[in-house]
Amino acid sequence: MNEKRKMYRLHFPSASLLIPPLETALANFSSGPEGGVVQPLRTVVPVEKYNGFLGVMPAYSAVDDALTTKLVTFYENMKDTSVPSHQATVFLFDPRNGTLKAVIDGTVITAKRTAAVSAIATKFLKPAVADVLCILGAGVQAHSHYEIFTELFSFKEVKIWNRSREKAETFAQSVKGPAQVCSSAQEAVTGADVIITVTMATTPILFGSWVKSGAHINAVGASRPDWRELDDDVMRNSVLYVDSREAALTESGDVILSGAEIFAELGEVVKGTKPALSEKTTVFKSLGMAIEDTVAAKLVFDSWSSSN
Numbered sequence: 001m002n003e004k005r006k007m008y009r010l011h012f013p014s015a016s017l018l019i020p021p022l023e024t025a026l027a028n029f030s031s032g033p034e035g036g037v038v039q040p041l042r043t044v045v046p047v048e049k050y051n052g053f054l055g056v057m058p059a060y061s062a063v064d065d066a067l068t069t070k071l072v073t074f075y076e077n078m079k080d081t082s083v084p085s086h087q088a089t090v091f092l093f094d095p096r097n098g099t100l101k102a103v104i105d106g107t108v109i110t111a112k113r114t115a116a117v118s119a120i121a122t123k124f125l126k127p128a129v130a131d132v133l134c135i136l137g138a139g140v141q142a143h144s145h146y147e148i149f150t151e152l153f154s155f156k157e158v159k160i161w162n163r164s165r166e167k168a169e170t171f172a173q174s175v176k177g178p179a180q181v182c183s184s185a186q187e188a189v190t191g192a193d194v195i196i197t198v199t200m201a202t203t204p205i206l207f208g209s210w211v212k213s214g215a216h217i218n219a220v221g222a223s224r225p226d227w228r229e230l231d232d233d234v235m236r237n238s239v240l241y242v243d244s245r246e247a248a249l250t251e252s253g254d255v256i257l258s259g260a261e262i263f264a265e266l267g268e269v270v271k272g273t274k275p276a277l278s279e280k281t282t283v284f285k286s287l288g289m290a291i292e293d294t295v296a297a298k299l300v301f302d303s304w305s306s307s308n
């Protein structure tokens, strides 16, 4: 095991540890200035020549007294598959004087905190009976979502589809639990109670006509204003929850291009100021928030410092 993996196994053994601090952070974020979260919209620099993007994601949490910025790059259609499509680093500062305290690998943090936030949305929004989980995509986020979803919920069946079947089969062989590889996205989605879309698709891969009434969808990919994972049908005929209204209306092609109306931020549901309409078909559109990286980096740093 390499040093990085060892360090994460020790100080970040399970993404579910993140659930309580992330719920607090989501609620604080959705409380406006009194929540003590300062998080400007992320800056994204396109690197057109190489189909890449650099995201800059700063945040301060007064409750945690934690100040971070994450730098994340994400690249489409990479030819070199030895390099991950998403790479990130989190810088943790001492908020009292601005001193840099730690530079933390942000790739594992991004994978685990994103999956933990989807798990929070699912806890509130999944139908009362949720036996079948469907994952569209078989990359890094598919793995982190599989891990936490099978730890926290009791699905009887997990169906997986990927654009290349080979990758879906490698995924199914590598996870510690059942995963049924499907030949088409439609086959994977049919009958699913909870659906996770974690692809690099830029046009829809999930269509409303396939979705079981009352299902819950975590839409995690398509973080550019002209990228889609979900079609207009599913966007317009579901109750739409987002992590950040401001980000969704600026960055999410699924939200902007469908014209779907946002019902609530997830933090408002956590706080109890907006209802979780779990009997309806629901979509949680996740774009990823800097404050999620802040609480995850703090958790890793505090664990590491207390053991040194």
Ligand SMILES: NC(=O)C1=CN([C@@H]2O[C@H](COP(=O)(O)OP(=O)(O)OC[C@H]3O[C@@H](n4cnc5c(N)ncnc54)[C@H](O)[C@@H]3O)[C@@H](O)[C@H]2O)C=CC1
Pocket (backbone or CB within 6 Å): 074, 084, 085, 086, 110, 114, 137, 138, 139, 140, 141, 142, 162, 163, 164, 167, 198, 199, 200, 201, 202, 205, 220, 221, 222, 223, 286, 287, 288, 289
């Ligand atoms: N909401 C959030 O907080 C975050 C969202 N993401 C997004 O989640 C998605 C997955 O990220 P990773 O798992 O790290 O990426 P990855 O590169 O590890 O996996 C992407 C998967 O999508 C598939 N894929 C690629 N192009 C496709 C296409 N055109 N149509 C269908 N499938 C395609 C690949 O075969 C692969 O299985 C990305 O869109 C990423 O930007 C990533 C980090 C945080």
Ligand SMILES: O=C([O-])C1=[NH+]CCC1
Pocket (backbone or CB within 6 Å): 055, 072, 074, 086, 110, 223, 287, 288, 289
């Ligand atoms: O939150 C995040 O780190 C990202 N969201 C989309 C790409 C990376």
